Amino acid sequence: MKRRWTLYDPRLAWMLVAPVLLLLIFFLVLPIAVMAAYTFFTFVTAGVETSALTTANWHEFFTDSYYSGFLLKTLRVGAITALLCGVLGYFPAYFIWATTFRHKWLLLLLLIVPFWISFTIRTFSWINILGEQGVINVALIKLGIINDPLPMLYNEGAVILGMLHFLMPYMILNVYVSLEGIDRTLISAARSMGCTSAQAFREVTLPLSLPGLAAGLLLCFVLAAGSYVTPQLLGSGRDALFGNLIYDTIMGELNWPMGATLSIVLFVVLGFFAAVYTRYMGMSQIVKGLGG
Amino acid sequence: MPDSQDTISSPRPASAGATIAGAAAGTDSPAVEFRDIDIAYGKFVAVRDFSLSIRKGSFVTLLGPSGCGKTTILRSIAGLVDISGGQIMIDGRRVDDVPIYKRNIGLVFQSYALFPHKNVFDNVAFGLKYRNVPKPEIVRRVGKALEMVRLPGTEKKLPSQLSGGQQQRIALARAIVFEPQVLLLDEPLSALDANMREEMRVEIKKIQKETGITAIFVTHDQEEALSMSDRIVVMNAGRVEQIGTPQEVYETPATAFVADFLGKANMLAGTVSRSSGPTAVTLAAGQTVNVVAPKPLAQGGKVTVVVRPQKLSVGAAGANRLSGRVVSASYLGGSAIYEIDIGGGMTIRANTPISGRVFREGEAIEVGFDPEGCVLLDEGGQRIS
Numbered sequence: 104m105k106r107r108w109t110l111y112d113p114r115l116a117w118m119l120v121a122p123v124l125l126l127l128i129f130f131l132v133l134p135i136a137v138m139a140a141y142t143f144f145t146f147v148t149a150g151v152e153t154s155a156l157t158t159a160n161w162h163e164f165f166t167d168s169y170y171s172g173f174l175l176k177t178l179r180v181g182a183i184t185a186l187l188c189g190v191l192g193y194f195p196a197y198f199i200w201a202t203t204f205r206h207k208w209l210l211l212l213l214l215i216v217p218f219w220i221s222f223t224i225r226t227f228s229w230i231n232i233l234g235e236q237g238v239i240n241v242a243l244i245k246l247g248i249i250n251d252p253l254p255m256l257y258n259e260g261a262v263i264l265g266m267l268h269f270l271m272p273y274m275i276l277n278v279y280v281s282l283e284g285i286d287r288t289l290i291s292a293a294r295s296m297g298c299t300s301a302q303a304f305r306e307v308t309l310p311l312s313l314p315g316l317a318a319g320l321l322l323c324f325v326l327a328a329g330s331y332v333t334p335q336l337l338g339s340g341r342d343a344l345f346g347n348l349i350y351d352t353i354m355g356e357l358n359w360p361m362g363a364t365l366s367i368v369l370f371v372v373l374g375f376f377a378a379v380y381t382r383y384m385g386m387s388q389i390v391k392g393l394g395g
Numbered sequence: 396m397p398d399s400q401d402t403i404s405s406p407r408p409a410s411a412g413a414t415i416a417g418a419a420a421g422t423d424s425p426a427v428e429f430r431d432i433d434i435a436y437g438k439f440v441a442v443r444d445f446s447l448s449i450r451k452g453s454f455v456t457l458l459g460p461s462g463c464g465k466t467t468i469l470r471s472i473a474g475l476v477d478i479s480g481g482q483i484m485i486d487g488r489r490v491d492d493v494p495i496y497k498r499n500i501g502l503v504f505q506s507y508a509l510f511p512h513k514n515v516f517d518n519v520a521f522g523l524k525y526r527n528v529p530k531p532e533i534v535r536r537v538g539k540a541l542e543m544v545r546l547p548g549t550e551k552k553l554p555s556q557l558s559g560g561q562q563q564r565i566a567l568a569r570a571i572v573f574e575p576q577v578l579l580l581d582e583p584l585s586a587l588d589a590n591m592r593e594e595m596r597v598e599i600k601k602i603q604k605e606t607g608i609t610a611i612f613v614t615h616d617q618e619e620a621l622s623m624s625d626r627i628v629v630m631n632a633g634r635v636e637q638i639g640t641p642q643e644v645y646e647t648p649a650t651a652f653v654a655d656f657l658g659k660a661n662m663l664a665g666t667v668s669r670s671s672g673p674t675a676v677t678l679a680a681g682q683t684v685n686v687v688a689p690k691p692l693a694q695g696g697k698v699t700v701v702v703r704p705q706k707l708s709v710g711a712a713g714a715n716r717l718s719g720r721v722v723s724a725s726y727l728g729g730s731a732i733y734e735i736d737i738g739g740g741m742t743i744r745a746n747t748p749i750s751g752r753v754f755r756e757g758e759a760i761e762v763g764f765d766p767e768g769c770v771l772l773d774e775g776g777q778r779i780s
């Protein structure tokens with residue numbers, strides 16, 4: 104009755120994926136499901152909720168423009184950050200790809216080095232650079248160029264700068280990987296047929312590196328729009344993003360049902376962007392980019 | 396080494412390629428001429444003292460093992476690599492200072508190198524677009540080029556929708572559509588499977604004849620070189636070993652390398668035992684064979700007798716007889732290849748038509764060859780002439 108096991112036995116396949124599947128279910132799907140359930144719970148007072156089901160949280164989200172305003176602003180800041188990352192990140196990626204320097208791995212290593220320092224500490228470092236007592240202001244005052252420190256910190260610019268700082272390696276790696284995938288004889292071919300190097304870049308290199316750029320844009324957008332630490336440290340109250348709103352709702356107001364609602368909203372919105380996007384770009388690019 | 400001027404006269408039809416090439420300079424200047432070029436990658440010299448003159452409309456093959464510098468030479472014509480010494484002339488004009496994109500060169504790569512994001516039309520039209528050819532003319536010429544490679548109507552397809560052989564034909568169309576002065580083909584058949592390779596070989600040759608374009612073909616496959624070329628340049632380690640017609644390089648190899656690389660000739664080492672009358676060589680294995688020497692040889696001089704496996708016949712024929720024992724026999728239908736131990740640690744290889752029976756391993760066998768059927772090399776591996 105019992106079938107013999109074979110190398111490509113479907114039962115074996117299930118056994119091999121089971122650990123990952125269980126991990127995903129218990130640590131990803133289940134928590135999200137619990138959060139989703141929470142969005143229908145009733146908020147009584149700070150820190151107290153009942154499991155009496157209600158749509159009040161969703162109603163509040165959809166009717167109060169305070170929330171949608173926050174969401175739009177978050178998406179806007181995320182998009183600006185991603186675009187800046189794309190524009191600024193393409194050049195170093197191109198440079199690393201094109202250089203004849205023998206030890207390219209060193210340049211790539213330099214991209215990874217920042218990850219060795221805690222992200223929060225890296226973000227804090229901007230306070231020492233941009234703050235009233237920061238390097239720039241002190242230097243400018245010492246040089247007599249300005250009398251009062253420039254307000255460079257605690258505004259949207261500082262938040263975007265901080266996010267650029269932490270997202271740039273992702274962008275550069277993504278673009279670099281797709282450049283690295285380009286067959287260089289294509290460029291020789293284009294040049295032999297009459298292209299200058301600038302024209303060959305426009306005809307061959309740029310279009311073929313777009314998937315990497317696109318993947319980098321998505322990654323940066325999602326990470327920026329979902330960020331919490333950077334606006335918390337480098338922004339003022341007005342520059343808070345959706346992540347900070349969720350934090351305040353849960354930790355400040357102790358309103359878990361509303362916090363859960365907002366979390367699910369951000370999750371769905373960013374997930375929607377990622378889904379639509381990957382439908383056209385292909386997820387493999389992003390995975391490749393992360394793998395370096 | 397024979398002189399490097401291409402002297403083969405092959406009749407060829409007047410054609411667009413030839414007229415364009417001819418219009419630029421004197422019609423009798425060679426299509427491409429290398430004068431003592433050296434090419435180095437950093438400290439490593441990949442090509443040394445390379446000289447070659449290629450006649451308009453001819454099909455010249457650079458043949459040599461991988462890494463001998465064939466691709467490097469092609470790239471130097473296209474301007475993709477700088478030469479560190481010497482001159483390259485295209486159509487009688489020095490091109491050292493002409494940037495790549497202004498040299499009128501068609502390139503076909505082993506990897507096809509079609510633009511994956513452009514359809515067949517845009518791929519083939521690419522060179523015309525950068526020559527400011529008007530749109531209707533582009534459409535007409537792309538259509539014509541696609542017909543020439545027998546893929547009409549594929550304009551809208553992406554390269555990934557075509558088979559390897561089709562992609563290589565599109566690459567060929569793309570390289571000839573703007574009527575370049577020279578067509579460079581870098582191992583264009585290596586990525587194809589055996590059947591396809593045979594077919595493309597014929598097709599490339601046919602298109603080259605039809606257009607009358609000057610073609611420089613690179614390969615490490617001797618069969619391709621022998622079957623397609625007007626002239627073959629045999630290269631080894633960045634240097635030219637021999638330049639000649641397929642028959643010349645095959646039948647009268649100039650060096651031991653050429654003899655071995657083209658068709659694995661038997662190289663029988665020996666000493667000259669009789670220098671006059673019919674010259675005789677006593678092989679290391681003990682037998683004495685008569686050879687035809689182009690000049691009198693000193694008695695006792697060390698020579699190598701080069702005999703092609705096809706020149707050895709089994710049985711009574713041939714003035715020189717070698718007897719031995721079959722070490723291995725491969726039956727190929729029409730012919731058989733025998734490895735024969737002739738004593739003294741010497742093994743020779745015979746490729747003979749089958750007449751009568753096929754010998755088996757271990758059997759005693761006698762093979763013969765004519766004194767005219769061999770070439771003599773001196774101690775340095777150079778042909779004695």
Ligand SMILES: Nc1ncnc2c1ncn2[C@@H]1O[C@H](COP(=O)(O)OP(=O)(O)O)[C@@H](O)[C@H]1O
Nearest residue numbers: 436439441459460461462463464465466467468
């Ligand atoms: N870009 C390069 N940098 C350094 N060495 C190279 C480069 N390209 C080729 N070479 C070397 O030059 C020699 C000739 O290469 P190539 O012309 O590609 O040979 P072939 O085409 O005959 O196989 C090889 O030894 C190769 O290693």
Ligand SMILES: [Mg+2]
Nearest residue numbers: 462465466467
């Ligand atoms: Mg090569």
